[in-house]
Amino acid sequence: MTASPVPVNIRFDPAEQALYILDQTLLPNEERDIRLTTLEEMVEAIRSLRVRGAPAIGICAAYGVYILARSLPEEDFFPRLEALSRELAAARPTAVNLAWAVDQMLSATRPLAHDRSRALETLYRRAVEIHQDDMDKCAAISRYGLSLLQPGDGVLTHCNAGPLATSRYGTALGPLLLAAEQGIPLHVFADETRPLLQGARLTSYELQRAGVDVTLICDNMASLVMKNGWVQACFVGCDRVAANGDAANKIGTSGVAILARHYGIPFYVLGPTSTIDMACPDGEHIPIELRAEDEIRSMWYKAPMAPGDVKCYNPAFDVTDHDLITAIITEKGICRPPYTQSLAALFDN
Ligand code: MRU
Numbered sequence: 001m002t003a004s005p006v007p008v009n010i011r012f013d014p015a016e017q018a019l020y021i022l023d024q025t026l027l028p029n030e031e032r033d034i035r036l037t038t039l040e041e042m043v044e045a046i047r048s049l050r051v052r053g054a055p056a057i058g059i060c061a062a063y064g065v066y067i068l069a070r071s072l073p074e075e076d077f078f079p080r081l082e083a084l085s086r087e088l089a090a091a092r093p094t095a096v097n098l099a100w101a102v103d104q105m106l107s108a109t110r111p112l113a114h115d116r117s118r119a120l121e122t123l124y125r126r127a128v129e130i131h132q133d134d135m136d137k138c139a140a141i142s143r144y145g146l147s148l149l150q151p152g153d154g155v156l157t158h159c160n161a162g163p164l165a166t167s168r169y170g171t172a173l174g175p176l177l178l179a180a181e182q183g184i185p186l187h188v189f190a191d192e193t194r195p196l197l198q199g200a201r202l203t204s205y206e207l208q209r210a211g212v213d214v215t216l217i218c219d220n221m222a223s224l225v226m227k228n229g230w231v232q233a234c235f236v237g238c239d240r241v242a243a244n245g246d247a248a249n250k251i252g253t254s255g256v257a258i259l260a261r262h263y264g265i266p267f268y269v270l271g272p273t274s275t276i277d278m279a280c281p282d283g284e285h286i287p288i289e290l291r292a293e294d295e296i297r298s299m300w301y302k303a304p305m306a307p308g309d310v311k312c313y314n315p316a317f318d319v320t321d322h323d324l325i326t327a328i329i330t331e332k333g334i335c336r337p338p339y340t341q342s343l344a345a346l347f348d349n
Contacts, residue, residue: 005177005210007031009056009164010131012063017070019063021051024164028205036060039068039084046091046098049196053165054239054275055134058097061088062127065105069123078113082106093287094248094317095239096277101130134167137272137331138174144329145175145235145270149186153232156189156222156260159250160202161237161270171270171329172235173206180212188214189225193250195295195314219252226263234260236320238271238328245322245339246283247271251315257324266326273330273346283319291316 011020011033020033025048034050036042042064045051051060068084069077089102108126112119149155155176162173169177179186188207193199200216207214217225225231234256238247247253247269260267280286293312298304306312328335328343335342 006163006206010051010059010063010167012127012131017067019060019067021045021060022164023050024052024202025050027164027201036064037067039064039087042068042088043091046088052198053160054095054097054237055138055166055171055272056164057092057095058101058274059127059131059134059167061091061098062101062105062130064088065102066120066123066127069109069120072116074116077116077119078109081109092289094289095275096280097239097272097274100274104130131167134272134274135169137274138166138169138171140331141171141270141272141329142169142174142178144331144334145172145268146178146182146184148266148268148327148329148334149175149179149184149233151184152186154187154189154225154230156191156225156231156234156256157203158191158199158219158234158236158253158256159193160198160206161235162203162206164202164206165237170206170237171272172237172268173203174270175235176207176212177210180210186212187230188212189222189231190214190216191219191222191252191256192216193252194219195299197300198250219255222256223259226259226265231260231263231265234265234267236267236269238269238275239317240280240286241269241271241276241328241343242280242282242286242322243276243278243340243343244282245325245328245335245337245343246286246319247322247325247328248283248286248288248317248319251318254318254320254324257320261324267320267324268327268329269320269325270329273332276330276343276346278344278347283321286317286319288318289316290314
């Protein structure tokens, strides 16, 4: 398993000691890398979704913590690093992978707090490991996910959970890209995913590049394609899974799950164990990011699509109730209900 059909989304250049990301806000029209050097640039890139997707923002933050550490002097090295890292972790609230990756970086360094040069070596090693581990996890998720599909199946997906949102392969798109590599035919319906159009701009771009048969639909067409019998499974990613199996993902995901239940279609959530937050008991406790109203009113359009002063409500994520989820697919295997038990078992040593 090697393919990455689109440009690499996060790249650390060891010679330059520099972090580059592919600016996803420009896709699919332009493929341009930008370099991130300061905390402000990193926070801006994460908030603006230049780098996005739960695992990807975790990987970016891991390299980011290393870069920030390099800029700090010996004096008060660790407390200063901790303060900068906390600001980075707060850039977006819902995807737990961001805070998880920053915690991983700080925990690796805490024992070396008074030895700046060893701390830097450790931070670099840990960032590379987090990046590599995500590739391995996505490869395993892809294999488990593909085992749930039959040749010729129709799969509906929402938002973007492919290589751009992770490291390679992706989570929800991983099985579909793996199927393409193995010559297994599938038909994919990609919801465009209002308001930021991750499905239209990113998912259809990634799948087309990989030679997957993908059809782009507006979000409000999912019910019809399901009713027509064209969908045998729904595959979606996740930003935070609570201990009871409630799963936050891009706004609109829970509606897809409700439709899937109505039409008797299995609904699968795919994500690495770094997206499972066992400290979060249920979906009520997942913080939901609210974003700018202009994303609904005017973004992407030559002229505003709504009165300039109309009130908007723009939550970026919703929570799918655990009882609508057929299975949660992680790198460690396929978890079935009751999730309080099957998810807890993932973390038993
Ligand atoms: O706001 P975004 O584009 O970062 O939202 C991304 C999603 O909701 C993805 O489905 C999720 O992060 C899973 S990525 C493997």
